[in-house]
Amino acid sequence: MxxxxxxxxxxxxxxxxxxxxxxxxxxxxxxxxGERCVCDLTEMIGSDVSTVSKHLSVLKQAGIVAxxxxxxxxFYQLRVPCILNFFGCIETVLQxxxxxxxxxxxxxx
Amino acid sequence: MxxxxxxxxxxxxxxxxxxxxxxxxxxxxxxxxGERCVCDLTEMIGSDVSTVSKHLSVLKQAGIVAxxxxxxxxFYQLRVPCILNFFGCIETVLQxxxxxxxxxxxxxx
DNA sequence: TGCCTATTTGGCTATATTGCCAAACAGGCA
DNA sequence: TGCCTGTTTGGCAATATAGCCAAATAGGCA
Numbered sequence: 001m002x003x004x005x006x007x008x009x010x011x012x013x014x015x016x017x018x019x020x021x022x023x024x025x026x027x028x029x030x031x032x033x034g035e036r037c038v039c040d041l042t043e044m045i046g047s048d049v050s051t052v053s054k055h056l057s058v059l060k061q062a063g064i065v066a067x068x069x070x071x072x073x074x075f076y077q078l079r080v081p082c083i084l085n086f087f088g089c090i091e092t093v094l095q096x097x098x099x100x101x102x103x104x105x106x107x108x109x
Numbered sequence: 110m111x112x113x114x115x116x117x118x119x120x121x122x123x124x125x126x127x128x129x130x131x132x133x134x135x136x137x138x139x140x141x142x143g144e145r146c147v148c149d150l151t152e153m154i155g156s157d158v159s160t161v162s163k164h165l166s167v168l169k170q171a172g173i174v175a176x177x178x179x180x181x182x183x184f185y186q187l188r189v190p191c192i193l194n195f196f197g198c199i200e201t202v203l204q205x206x207x208x209x210x211x212x213x214x215x216x217x218x
Numbered sequence: 219t220g221c222c223t224a225t226t227t228g229g230c231t232a233t234a235t236t237g238c239c240a241a242a243c244a245g246g247c248a
Numbered sequence: 249t250g251c252c253t254g255t256t257t258g259g260c261a262a263t264a265t266a267g268c269c270a271a272a273t274a275g276g277c278a
Contacts (some may be wrong), residue, residue, distance in 0.1 A: 006131055007133045010131045012131075012267060015171075016125050016129035017125075017129040020126040021235090021236085022115055022119045022121075023118075023123055024122075025118045025121055026118055038254070038256095039145070039255085042113050044110045047238090048237070048238055049228090049254080049255070049256090050238075050240095050255085051236075051237050051240080054237085054256085054257090056180070057130045063206075072245040073254060073255085074255060074256090082201055086195055092189055118242095127266095130265090130266085132266095141232085146224080146225095147224070148223090148225085156266095157268055158224080158225070159226075159227080160268070163226085163227090163267085166226080167265095178274090178275085180276070181225080181275040181276060182223090182224060184273090
């Protein structure tokens with residue numbers, strides 16, 4: 001049962017893992033508005049360039065962004081914009097958590 | 110820029126991390142059809158019960174599933190079914206990867 | 219109470235991820 | 249060529265994750 005589904009689920013999990021980091025989510029939000037060079041993203045995020053470069057390579061490996069070298073800069077762009085639709089549902093989860101939290105507080109208080 | 114968005118992005122990343130494991134994705138697929146006890150899920154997955162229990166607790170912590178004790182069994186159910194809509198887009202990513210891979214092979218061959 | 223089943227928790231090891239620094243690499247330009 | 253800027257890669261330490269076993273906990277029932 002599980003073994004049969006495992007290859008497909010592994011593939012999905014790999015994509016989700018690539019998404020599951022705040023800096024990488026931020027990169028996606030920025031790229032939604034258009035391509036950016038590594039230097040721009042680095043400045044916006046405020047980590048070391050090498051760190052940002054590694055985050056970008058994770059997203060690229062996962063097939064979520066594509067890179068293009070122009071001059072001595074590398075520009076990244078979203079390959080799969082639908083990724084961002086995703087987050088409607090995630091917000092649902094977060095809101096229901098917030099409700100629960102509020103309920104817990106009022107039950108305790 | 111990033112610092113301002115960080116709390117929201119952390120929250121999203123937390124949810125995505127909870128999803129990013131093949132056994133946990135499998136659990137969600139099974140629960141889509143209705144609630145299940147830990148013992149059922151354990152048998153389907155084929156790992157140690159303690160491992161499955163820990164996966165369930167990750168999903169519960171993230172607010173994605175809810176548990177309910179009845180007798181000496183614990184039943185888990187999906188709290189946020191929209192999570193599953195998610196995967197349409199992920200499949201898009203995977204398909205575009207498959208296309209790239211095929212293109213690479215034919216370019217090489 | 220005592221035993222059985224179902225589940226969770228603690229502890230451990232192996233592995234993966236993150237982020238920094240330093241070094242390597244690549245393109246542009248004098 | 250030599251230098252500067254932008255980017256990636258290697259290496260390391262800190263932290264997190266995964267999975268197993270063993271032990272603790274909880275409910276049902278004799």
